[in-house]
Amino acid sequence: MQEQNVSTPFKVEKPKPPVKWAGGKAQLIPQFEPLLPKEEYNFYIEPFVGGGAVFFHLIPQQAVLIDSNEELINFYLVVRDNLEELLSDLRKHRNTEEYYYYIRALEPKTLSPVERASRFLYLNKTAYNGLWRVNSRGEFNVPYGKYKNPRIIDEPNLWRVSHALKNAQIICGDFSLVLEFAQAGTFVYLDPPYHPLSETANFTSYTSDAFGTEDQKRLAEVFRELDRRGCLVMLSNSDTEFIRRLYSEYEIQVVYARRSINCKPDGRGPVTELVIRNYS
Numbered sequence: 001m002q003e004q005n006v007s008t009p010f011k012v013e014k015p016k017p018p019v020k021w022a023g024g025k026a027q028l029i030p031q032f033e034p035l036l037p038k039e040e041y042n043f044y045i046e047p048f049v050g051g052g053a054v055f056f057h058l059i060p061q062q063a064v065l066i067d068s069n070e071e072l073i074n075f076y077l078v079v080r081d082n083l084e085e086l087l088s089d090l091r092k093h094r095n096t097e098e099y100y101y102y103i104r105a106l107e108p109k110t111l112s113p114v115e116r117a118s119r120f121l122y123l124n125k126t127a128y129n130g131l132w133r134v135n136s137r138g139e140f141n142v143p144y145g146k147y148k149n150p151r152i153i154d155e156p157n158l159w160r161v162s163h164a165l166k167n168a169q170i171i172c173g174d175f176s177l178v179l180e181f182a183q184a185g186t187f188v189y190l191d192p193p194y195h196p197l198s199e200t201a202n203f204t205s206y207t208s209d210a211f212g213t214e215d216q217k218r219l220a221e222v223f224r225e226l227d228r229r230g231c232l233v234m235l236s237n238s239d240t241e242f243i244r245r246l247y248s249e250y251e252i253q254v255v256y257a258r259r260s261i262n263c264k265p266d267g268r269g270p271v272t273e274l275v276i277r278n279y280s
């Protein structure tokens with residue numbers, strides 16, 4: 001009898017970011033690959049997780065994921081802990097303009113965590129440009145996207161996402177919480193809202209509080225503290241003089257991004273972005 005080749009490699013699909021997110025890094029993963037730490041790390045922290053492109057690429061054994069966007073964090077918690085119920089709630093949605101504005105008008109805090117996650121994913125998949133943007137009162141204000149057949153439920157991917165999140169602590173809060181967890185040997189990837197390329201750049205707001213120059217400086221202090229602790233630290237930001245000066249003592253690499261938002265004023269061609277690391 002012929003022996004079965006048990007070592008035949010088969011490709012286990014990695015999860016894709018389950019939401020479309022401004023500043024999502026999926027397209028940059030091939031350029032990030034050679035910049036990721038070569039040495040082993042025991043713990044991974046992503047304090048601006050957003051769509052989680054880097055986390056879902058790495059699928060580390062132990063992780064802490066942080067973001068200040070409550071809707072996003074509630075969504076990840078529900079996908080991790082209660083996906084069956086979420087899938088069944090998602091099946092109720094319809095792709096019509098009237099229904100979209102009805103769902104958009106619901107006050108998320110009055111909903112159960114599952115309904116809230118369901119509303120969040122529905123709006124993310126059907127809103128114009130699929131992006132999450134809120135007004136100064138924190139209300140989601142993107143118009144209906146008029147997409148013919150948006151894929152609201154990608155069930156196999158949501159299961160992969162749920163699985164990948166099982167070993168992660170998921171926290172809603174400010175990026176500085178990273179300091180409560182980071183130790184020597186931790187790999188931290190920081191992907192803050194970008195410093196604008198020009199004063200007039202129309203900066204996308206992910207939450208009702210904008211991320212200003214003072215936050216960028218506060219972040220640079222956190223970067224330095226992580227460096228002092230012996231963490232491996234990698235940060236993305238826009239290619240501006242201000243950011244280059246802020247991190248001048250570290251390794252600065254240029255990567256090229258296609259970008260439709262937070263983008264070059266003329267809106268054409270790739271933009272350069274920076275990857276800053278405390279290791280080579």
Ligand SMILES: C[S@@+](CC[C@H](N)C(=O)[O-])C[C@H]1O[C@@H](n2cnc3c(N)ncnc32)[C@H](O)[C@@H]1O
Pocket residue numbers: 017021022023024025026047048049050051052053054066067068069173174175176191192193194206207211
């Ligand atoms: C550039 S996006 C991250 C994108 C992510 N790397 C991806 O691949 O989708 C920046 C994220 O930072 C979050 N954020 C903004 N201010 C924050 C703060 N003070 N602390 C933690 N997260 C914050 C936003 O909600 C947003 O999800």
